[in-house]
Amino acid sequence: MTTAKDLFIIAMDPAPEHTVGQGDLSLALAGAELLDLIGAGAVTVDDDRIVPGGASAPDDRLLGEAAGLITPQPPYERIEDWLWRRGRDLSATYQDALEADGELTQRRSGRLPFGPKHVELVDTPGRRRAVGRREEGEPVLAALASVVGLDGGPPDDELRLDDETVTTVVAAVHDAVMELEAVRQRRTIENTAFANVWRGP
Template sequence: MSTAKDLFLISVDPGPGPDVGQGDLSLALAGAELIDLVGAGAVAVDDDRIVPGGPSGPDDRLLAEAEAGLVRQPPYERVEDWLWRRGRDLASAYRTALEGDGELRRRRSGRLPFGPERVEPVDTPARRRAVGRREEGEPVLAALASAVGIGEGRPDEEPGFADEAVTGVVAAVHDAVMELEAVRQRRTIENTAFANIWRGP
């Protein structure tokens, strides 16, 4: 299993915290893919640019799609741009893939049969591995989980990483999630102001 799939599985694990926003999760999944590609030697991060290396041929279909989508011509793609481009609707893609693999099941929340539907992980070796990484505090997974509001840590408390590329990607994920939240807040303010205009004094 990839870091991205582990992240998705812990994001839908039932717990006391709030649901993870799909936009936030998509950005973090794109970051997780990039970190796995760095680990496989498929890419390097030079300053803030993603420099493709040799093909790694990952077994994971979504990770292979990510590798195939790399920009291979100079000046190459910035990490931030990758997160926004690759991250578009990525949470939905992972949900579909994990449901197809039998790692997720759909359930209705609440007592009513027509209540809202959600997915939850099936108790499989993959799910236990993801939970194990989380409980052990594996730094990369913990940092990406923190970026989307999973766990009690704050972004400014994340540990450094031995690999500067990983440090840069994690920082870019945090920045992108904060930018997305700023966009949400701005839209909320604008919508409230628009509603007040129509409501009148």
Template sequence: MTTAKDLFVITLDHPGPEHAVGQGDLSLALAGAELIDLIGAGAVTMDGDRVVPDGAPALDDRLLGEAAARLTRQPPYETVEDWLWRRGRDLSAAYQSALEEDGELTRKRSGRLSFGSDAVEPVDTPGRRGAAARWEEKEPVLTALASAVGIGGGRSEDQPGLGDEAVTTVVAAVHDAVMELEAVRQRRTIENSAFANLWRG
């Protein structure tokens, strides 16, 4: 499976210590995972923090192909941050649907991670075992992306062994975007509390 699909499965098998992974956090990380796979496939290169399309290699994954098709192909191109927010919109739901269609996920009434009214869990497939193997081996990219959403040691971008400047740029952008999303959530909570207090007062 792709890095994004592996990451989705890992979030189900290894939920965060305090709470389930949020759809927004996961969507941002999935968009980053797609970009890293596109870099690995030679579909894009990085010019600083800008995503530059580079050829059109054959991609055997539908969602990864969709990601490649949505790349901005005109200069000055798109920053990684802009890509994460644009591509990441509702991306976790798209991956859930795709993994269910592929027979990698099944629904149940109660479970570890709930999206909407249904909970989903991985099926014991070669894909799930492959994701588990990458996780057990502490594969640097998967570990770094998982940490961005609070799995396996919290949100620290100081992950050793990424070994590629482009990949490091993407991982750092994912961490920043997730932190920005959390800041927005906290601000809304404070604003809502203040509004409620105003009405009660």
């Protein structure tokens, strides 16, 4: 399992107080992939740009896809741009992958055989590992979970990310999530104003 898969699993856990937005989660998943690639030596970070490293990507299909999207030549891609490009619909990609791996299953709500389907976690070693990392307060996973509003981890002021590169990536994820929220709020205001125009005085 990867950090991104662990993050997706804990976001799907029924315990959180609120549902994580798909856009927020997608950006955080892209950040988690980047951190795993950095940890494997497949990429490094120079200031705010992603530079290919000497090592190959970990043996994971989605991380391999992520590594294949790294800009191979200067000027290298900025972390923020990577998050938006890789993060597009990434939560749906991870849902499909985890369903294929047996980590998730679709079940119908209610007793009727034609009721709406919803996705549930399966009790697997992967799920237990993800929950264990969360309960232990593993810093990287806790920081990413905090960015998307998942509770249960240590408070922000208790998170200790000793690695400057990890801090840079997590900060970029936070900024991207805040930017996405600003876009949502702006659209809400615009839609409300538009509706008021049609309703009239």
